């Protein structure tokens with residue numbers, strides 16, 4: 001079972017290795033981890049996709065919560081949210097197949113961002129299904145390289161996953 | 173905190189320069205690992221945070237075992253390491269080690285201080301985090317140039333720790349459920365661990381046990397949390413626990429785990445652990461709840477507050493006569509016992525108990541002698557049993573005892589060690605001699621890595637692969653070389669006089685006891701086995 005966790009962390013040195021280290025150390029399966037700063041530069045948000053049964057997910061949450069730099073964890077899997085990932089695909093494309101590739105790119109509302117003599121770089125964003133689909137559609141042409149960002153996610157509607165701290169701000 | 177333990181070196185020279193004229197006592201150990209263990213022992217014996225200091229690179233890496241040891245047993249420890257100057261970091265400079273990286277998985281938090289203006293706040297935060305919530309080690313890595321700069325000392329009035337939650341009140345509903353479950357149980361069992369010692373919940377444990385007539389068992393970390401001579405006490409559970417405690421675990425209908433983490437040495441096969449019990453689990457660390465066993469009534473709180481809240485909700489007295497008698501029968505049918513004759517470690521401990529009236533602070537190393545010490549030296553006061561329980565670190569005992577001797581002057585501090593473990597920090601005899609720390613060292617000398625030998629005997633066809641300690645020194649002579657008096661004991665009748673001499677000595681003393689070499693620890697639950705399937709002694713028990 002895949003779960004999507006939205007994790008607010010203090011932007012302190014070592015916080016990424018702390019979180020990543022926790023996953024490997026305790027043997028949790030991490031699917032993807034994307035991190036960047038939030039509207040508050042002192043705080044970053046990590047979107048973590050993790051695979052495991054209910055008990056493992058509960059432990060993941062509790063262990064993450066123990067990290068001093070982790071402010072808040074939300075399991076948003078069952079909430080309405082927009083989940084997006086960006087992919088760059090370098091695909092073989094000699095002139096005879098370019099037309100066909102461009103059609104696929106159109107269908108997926110992707111973009112061609114670089115052209116070389118025998119290859120193209122295609123940029124696409126979307127949820128995991130769409131990203132997988134475009135990758136599969138391009139595979140027959142010969143994919144040379146793929147770079148994916150991992151999922152980032154945001155709750156729908158006016159609700160924000162705000163600054164509700166798990167502590168009260170003083171450490172007390 | 174009044175004492176720190178450490179060894180100076182290049183990157184901490186400026187720090188030591190000031191330490192020499194500060195009002196803090198510094199104990200120079202002979203190895204940084206020992207400094208960490210001594211600080212750990214100081215913390216265990218006093219309840220105050222222990223502090224150790226080491227220089228960058230090898231000094232810092234030498235601390236790692238001691239830090240990991242404190243982490244596993246949730247001991248408040250602050251480790252201060254020197255680091256190369258800020259501009260030199262990351263260039264593989266002389267004596268540079270990424271100690272914050274190395275200790276990431278074994279510290280509660282760690283810091284690299286890159287600005288002198290952050291130093292005071294960082295130290296404040298480190299002590300706060302080490303000592304609150306579930307305690308643990310915190311490391312502060314300080315580059316050399318930071319310690320040579322000047323800054324106005326301003327102690328930060330308030331810490332900014334939005335993600336740190338360490339004070340949790342027991343949930344009223346859960347408390348009510350726990351109280352109701354206790355009222356309804358026929359075979360309740362209190363299972364106490366290190367959290368009871370840390371939070372000082374021993375009084376509440378006693379009130380609950382006596383008020384509701386509930387038998388008590390312990391993990392090794394819980395030793396001292398309940399008087400072991402009490403009629404309601406049934407022993408330690410787990411691999412080398414008593415038969416009565418393990419049977420009780422298998423039969424109880426309500427297990428009240430207080431400040432315990434259900435280590436595999438306690439549970440044996442988890443699926444068969446406490447099979448008939450509803451489980452109340454009180455722990456300050458929410459992540460411990462449901463980690464190993466599923467609790468029916470979880471209470472996330474300090475052990476003492478949790479118990480106090482439950483006590484308030486309990487209406488009257490309880491009575492579990494049949495259950496208590498059942499446990500008593502198990503105790504009578506399966507007492508701890510050993511074959512008389514020869515020179516037995518158990519006998520040495522019994523005599524030590526008699527001579528010290530059970531009032532010593534007992535520090536152990538790791539191995540058979542550790543288990544015998546648990547079994548044959550019952551304690552009744554918290555913070556009097558210092559042992560490496562979670563990490564099982566050979567070499568812990570002697571430095572931990574140094575920490576205890578510093579923290580509790582005037583008390584009798586005894587180390588029960590083995591010939592193998594003792595040699596892992598034997599250099600600390602110099603520290604003991606230097607500061608005349610009144611530590612009594614008793615070596616249960618079997619000429620073996622005895623616990624390893626026992627496993628080889630039981631599970632590896634008696635092929636004693638590299639577990640015999642050939643080349644052991646004459647330990648009494650070694651002690652003598654450090655100007656520490658000692659006594660060799662070869663026969664049973666020499667035990668009492670030697671112990672008397674050791675205890676009468678004003679300063680340190682070493683007793684090398686040549687115990688029966690192939691004595692085993694019984695009972696034993698084979699690893700991964702169920703608790704009611706114990707191997708009992710083939711010969712004596």
Ligand SMILES: Cc1ncc(C[n+]2csc(CCOP(=O)(O)OP(=O)(O)O)c2C)c(N)n1
Pocket residue numbers: 537538539540541542564565566567589590591592593594616618620621622623624
């Ligand atoms: C640092 C370390 N290395 C190895 C071990 C594995 N080990 C556990 S018990 C033991 C034997 C201990 O021998 P000794 O101190 O003589 O105690 P005895 O069992 O003989 O009483 C060993 C090697 C350990 N626990 N710690």
Ligand SMILES: [Mg+2]
Pocket residue numbers: 539590591592616617618619620621622
């Ligand atoms: Mg030995």
